[in-house]
Amino acid sequence: METIFDMETVALDDEDSALLIIDQTQLPGRREILRLKDQKSIWNAIYLLQVRGAPAIGVSAAFGIYLAAKEITETDFEAFYAKFEAARDYLDSARPTAVNLSWALRRMDGVVRANKEKPVEEIKKLLLKEAHEIKAEDIRVCRAIGENGLALLKPGMGLLTHCNAGQLATSKYGTATAPMYLGQERGYDFHVFCDETRPLLQGARLTAFELTEAGIDTTLICDNMAPSVMKQGWVDAVFVGCDRVAANGDTANKIGTSYVALAAKQFQIPFYVCAPTSTIDMNCKTGGEIHIELRPAEEVTEMWYEKRMAPEGVKVYNPSFDVTDAEFITAIITEHGVAYPPYDVSLKEIFDKKKGGTEK
Numbered sequence: 001m002e003t004i005f006d007m008e009t010v011a012l013d014d015e016d017s018a019l020l021i022i023d024q025t026q027l028p029g030r031r032e033i034l035r036l037k038d039q040k041s042i043w044n045a046i047y048l049l050q051v052r053g054a055p056a057i058g059v060s061a062a063f064g065i066y067l068a069a070k071e072i073t074e075t076d077f078e079a080f081y082a083k084f085e086a087a088r089d090y091l092d093s094a095r096p097t098a099v100n101l102s103w104a105l106r107r108m109d110g111v112v113r114a115n116k117e118k119p120v121e122e123i124k125k126l127l128l129k130e131a132h133e134i135k136a137e138d139i140r141v142c143r144a145i146g147e148n149g150l151a152l153l154k155p156g157m158g159l160l161t162h163c164n165a166g167q168l169a170t171s172k173y174g175t176a177t178a179p180m181y182l183g184q185e186r187g188y189d190f191h192v193f194c195d196e197t198r199p200l201l202q203g204a205r206l207t208a209f210e211l212t213e214a215g216i217d218t219t220l221i222c223d224n225m226a227p228s229v230m231k232q233g234w235v236d237a238v239f240v241g242c243d244r245v246a247a248n249g250d251t252a253n254k255i256g257t258s259y260v261a262l263a264a265k266q267f268q269i270p271f272y273v274c275a276p277t278s279t280i281d282m283n284c285k286t287g288g289e290i291h292i293e294l295r296p297a298e299e300v301t302e303m304w305y306e307k308r309m310a311p312e313g314v315k316v317y318n319p320s321f322d323v324t325d326a327e328f329i330t331a332i333i334t335e336h337g338v339a340y341p342p343y344d345v346s347l348k349e350i351f352d353k354k355k356g357g358t359e360k
């Protein structure tokens, strides 16, 4: 039977002008590939979390804006660019916190602006190439994060993760899960605890699913059980992903992450953030500047339950992310190396190293 690792989280069918995604809202029960052919359905897929996770959103946006550009019939650059900009801003409005969305769209926009002297048809080809490169880069970046993360671990360790920063959130390997997958390949025999991650259950539905599918020893826990599991000495390190890292190391990730970090600090367990440099926003000085997405009340009161479980009329506060202060983060693992506090210095060094290389 086809496993989730035989499927692509995000792909492009250029011939059919369609963005292909695994519908993550159906997992683990159904493995359905959606073919998205218009901008509204791509926007909806991002907003409704049919495709989710910061890097996967970035790759979807890159293919999405390419498809939008392909549809534009104007051959005059100014007329083409006016429509391109409108499509770019529309996609960018789907979700605010994961910086990879605007990062990928900015990168695609850069291709258009840098080639404005060329015929529009040529620009479209360059956009296609750039979108494929963003995806290929995502795979290389996740693998490098996996190697850098694994170097911090020993065989037989107990790990804990929150939300899904896995293969389903990226093009391959995941970020927080990459050291787990590489460890599995190399016989490390990790034991992984997955927080279920209320309210949308990305940990239960997605992380527990992909880790068990990979044959990794996995235990699902409710979010409020992490301190108890830590107290019993079952967790040697926490690995989480991120949606936006500020220049001082403050990190926005799925709601509940900061509570895991607090518990890890209490039990002196290293707390690692796995961060592609595309998720580090050096223009954002501190976590206080990060726009936290608020989501509909129904996600808390009734979604995933057969019957509504909360009283009608109750007020609901449903932020999708929280910010973990830098002081709770042991290290930030990037594709260019591991950054330790003080992050304002070490993250700058990581970017200097990146500039010396070929990646954007």
Ligand SMILES: CSC[C@@H](O)[C@@H](O)C(=O)COP(=O)(O)O
Residues within 6 Å of the ligand: 049, 052, 053, 054, 055, 098, 162, 163, 164, 165, 166, 169, 170, 174, 175, 176, 202, 240, 241, 242, 243, 253, 254, 255, 320
């Ligand atoms: C490598 S994915 C990192 C983050 O995007 C992930 O941890 C997360 O918070 C995802 O939130 P989601 O709302 O499911 O998109």
